[in-house]
Amino acid sequence: MRPVGRRNLLRGAAGAAALPLLGAGPAARASDGPVPSARWIGSGPFTHVYDPSTATSPRYLNDHTLIKARDRWHLFGIVGNSAPRGEAPDSGAEVTFAHASAPTVHGPWTTHADALTVDPAYHGEEHLWAPHVVEAGGRYRMFYAAGGQGGAAINLATSTDLSTWTREPSGPLFRGLAARDPMVLRVGDAWVVYYTELSGPGGRHVVAYRRSGDLVHWSAPGTAFADASTDATVSVTESPYVVERDGWYYLFIGPRGGYEGTDVLASRDPFRFDLAGWAGHVPGHAVEAVADGDAWYVTAAGWFRQGVYVAPLEWRAAPPTWQSPDDPVAALDTGGRLTVFALDAVDRSVLRRVQLDPAAGLWSEWERFGGPAGAVPALGRGTDGRLEVFSLAPGGVNLHHRVQRPDGGWFDWEEFGGPAGAAPAVARDAAGRLEVFALAPGGASFARRRQAAPGSLAWDPWEPGFGGAAGAPPVVGVNADGRLEVFAPSPGGAGIRHRWQEAPGGAWTPEWHPFGGPAGSAPRVARDGSGRLTVAAAGPSGLGTFIRRQTVPSGGWDAWQPLFGWSAGAPALAVDADGRLEAFSLSPGGARLVHRRQLAPGGAWDPGREFGEPDLRLAATPTAAVDATGRIHVLAVTPEGGVRTRVQARPSGEWQPWTAFGDRPIAPVVTGAPVP
Known part of the structure; x- marks a missing residue:
């Protein structure tokens, strides 16, 4: 089936099975247990660090991932040609993952050959969205979203050198109503994938999760977060990203507060987040949080920017304050x-x-x-x-x-x-x-x-x-x-x-x-x-x-x-x-x-x-x-x-x-x- 745009995905994905609203036991709210001294989150100003444009065309990066390997950072992300000023591109034309590397998150970044290109022969792939890369057992695993025959799918490609990637021979790992934007985290003795999904036809936008022991075979889905709205036709649970710090888990999701906005929710339970755990806001799109030693950073990109931006991630003892509606x-x-x-x-x-x-x-x-x-x-x-x-x-x-x-x-x-x-x-x-x-x-x-x-x-x-x-x-x-x-x-x-x-x-x-x-x-x-x-x-x-x-x-x-x-x-x-x-x-x-x-x-x-x-x-x-x-x-x-x-x-x-x-x-x- 033809893919629908990432930002105007309608709730009623006809013909697909409903995603059950499963939990992981009693809800653990952000207020449970002693609050860490730096529970609140904010960011410093963003700096533009990488432009994927070519000599003939301005280009953007959207959902992306960073991984550090052998003292060098590698960046993979959705890439496409920029639309006319102030307009959004066709997300269905996003068929390639860009690849760049740098000695630090601030660069200088070196552009490499594209990491992966859409392959219609591979179970009808029609687009490539939202890569996320982890290392396990000496191999790098790239999880990504791809539509095609049978609906939305989460796929897997592997590599030993971060340059040559091979798709999983068995095909998509799993499918869903709108499954996309995967992010993988080790939680206890299992791997957990968080991804954007719908609770069912005509249902809510959610962040779903599944568990795995081998990164190939995954459990039935559960729901880590369900958006409060029941009638929105635009997803606001995009680009889920979870990090752990001091026994607390922090879920970054967006776009919230505008296209270039990401909210952060805190919880003791990595499988249950809610709005009561609101912990801050980052003014960026498709935000990823990475640690380099003791330093934390957030990266952002998106359709309306040319490339990737980096800002310091700040752990705060008090809630961040909102800016005024006007300036000046x-x-x-x-x-x-x-x-x-x-x-x-x-x-x-x-x-x-x-x-x-x-x-x-x-x-x-x-x-x-x-x-x-x-x-x-x-x-x-x-x-x-x-x-x-x-x-x-x-x-x-x-x-x-x-x-x-x-x-x-x-x-x-x-x-x-x-x-x-x-x-x-x-x-x-x-x-x-x-x-x-x-x-x-x-x-x-x-x-x-x-x-x-x-x-x-x-x-x-x-x-x-x-x-x-x-x-x-x-x-x-x-x-x-x-x-x-x-x-x-x-x-x-x-x-x-x-x-x-x-x-x-x-x-x-x-x-x-x-x-x-x-x-x-x-x-x-x-x-x-x-x-x-x-x-x-x-x-x-x-x-x-x-x-x-x-x-x-x-x-x-x-x-x-x-x-x-x-x-x-x-x-x-x-x-x-x-x-x-x-x-x-x-x-x-x-x-x-x-x-x-x-x-x-x-x-x-x-x-x-x-x-x-x-x-x-x-x-x-x-x-x-x-x-x-x-x-x-x-x-x-x-x-x-x-x-x-x-x-x-x-x-x-x-x-x-x-x-x-x-x-x-x-x-x-x-x-x-x-x-x-």
């Missing part, structure tokens, strides 16, 4: 001046830049704003126009804030307390009071705090139990009647929930309500000129962006509708002077920025257009903010920390060319990723 952030201050805040590239302190003359495009230089900065800060604006900056302390110790004075100056930084898993979401209620919604470390819950009165320096106590566990920081919108409404993705991205005020400035609904839709990353929300809220969210794997809009202002909701194709996350939203929404979506890898706008406030959308610059990659989805003249400013950061801006020529009009926004580099951050 911008809002009008008490003088009506657009003010931009970012993190310094060197020491990650808060920087500020102020628009001095909107008509002339004159700005101040970047200047230090002081204060603790564990992530890009969040902004709130009071009824009198004064800004308030909320900052996350390094390491997620606590929150701080700094308030603008009526004369335009600033009071000193003050501790703000509360949970500190991310910079908070901020909005102004119908009475003019700022309300703050702050996520706890590890996403265990989030809390709410409100100003005692409009413009007051005093705040009511924290309401710690406002929200339960969340898969990313919450976002807050303001209804046309002034009621606040909060949206938060469920753990693991199974969906979005929301809760709202029952009256302007009043009590909140006693319960959270399902909002449905995609939850591949944190959503965004904005209100257009028709008075209706629009929520935008990226689908699983980043395979498209979707929006849901209120049927009437402050009322019910229409169905989800598609807005963009492949996206790194939810698009940035801004409201034109005439009330039309504008949306800006970045492709995974940051190579392509696309722009769409409403044809009328609350109406249909135009077809969209290219909005970025040719050959310029961006680190994350840009920020969009409106100045005092009504013009939208789009601010984007490159991976090197340069800031670029594009501004409307007039309110609600067309756009001027891109220009540099100052010459001081800022710290580029990946939206939704942990603080490096």
Whole structure:
């Protein structure tokens, strides 16, 4: 049968037998037993170390494997020709495994002849996906996924020199509904293979496992992890990779939090993982974890990159903190001046830049704003126009804030307390009071705090139990009647929930309500000129962006509708002077920025257009903010920390060319990723 794409595999694989949801005895949760001092996981910044491109064609690597043999590292991986900028290639055309070697994981890498090429005569192979190599008994064993006659299959090839490979004469080791992405680990006295699978036709995406004593004959399948979603058509249990450390097992799976995102789950039991064991996030695709002596690294690749990237793997004593949804952030201050805040590239302190003359495009230089900065800060604006900056302390110790004075100056930084898993979401209620919604470390819950009165320096106590566990920081919108409404993705991205005020400035609904839709990353929300809220969210794997809009202002909701194709996350939203929404979506890898706008406030959308610059990659989805003249400013950061801006020529009009926004580099951050 023809293979289906790796990222749009439908759940209903017709004609195949169901995979039983088997376990390995009672569930062992990540909280069982003493927690190791470094139970949490994060990563440092990724460095590009290997490009498989040829003189005639740019190429990518996708799922890959590394093995060290005779003091040299060997790399094997899916390889293919890159698609046009911002587009995904045809995964069915992945028919070759690349091979390279290097003295260290950082290179320099030497390209060798391809290790394996698809062989249709071998039980109808039609593609080669996700190699994983282990050494046992003096032979190297390459496990890989191959479709063909009889459906998805896990195959085996062996070698004595890592160059010449021979397929297992007996044929595929086993088949399944969607069996692919094998990874093999020695657990006790047996070998265990983990792989991507479905629980049955129309069932859940799972990480399955089988046991073996000889690496050829394998047991019936069990289920190591089942995704919470029952209706997703895109797999988010890809590239499973398990490592053991200090008696704990860590499962890396993705794409989660976007195409270039991998979650890590911890458990005492290598055969049972769940979302309660969430241990961190790595901002990479098809992540593999390798140890070299005492040093640990993670590698990443994918369709939208040219080759392999390496980052240090960090074992942490505390949960990693989330980054802010915007980088940089911008809002009008008490003088009506657009003010931009970012993190310094060197020491990650808060920087500020102020628009001095909107008509002339004159700005101040970047200047230090002081204060603790564990992530890009969040902004709130009071009824009198004064800004308030909320900052996350390094390491997620606590929150701080700094308030603008009526004369335009600033009071000193003050501790703000509360949970500190991310910079908070901020909005102004119908009475003019700022309300703050702050996520706890590890996403265990989030809390709410409100100003005692409009413009007051005093705040009511924290309401710690406002929200339960969340898969990313919450976002807050303001209804046309002034009621606040909060949206938060469920753990693991199974969906979005929301809760709202029952009256302007009043009590909140006693319960959270399902909002449905995609939850591949944190959503965004904005209100257009028709008075209706629009929520935008990226689908699983980043395979498209979707929006849901209120049927009437402050009322019910229409169905989800598609807005963009492949996206790194939810698009940035801004409201034109005439009330039309504008949306800006970045492709995974940051190579392509696309722009769409409403044809009328609350109406249909135009077809969209290219909005970025040719050959310029961006680190994350840009920020969009409106100045005092009504013009939208789009601010984007490159991976090197340069800031670029594009501004409307007039309110609600067309756009001027891109220009540099100052010459001081800022710290580029990946939206939704942990603080490096």
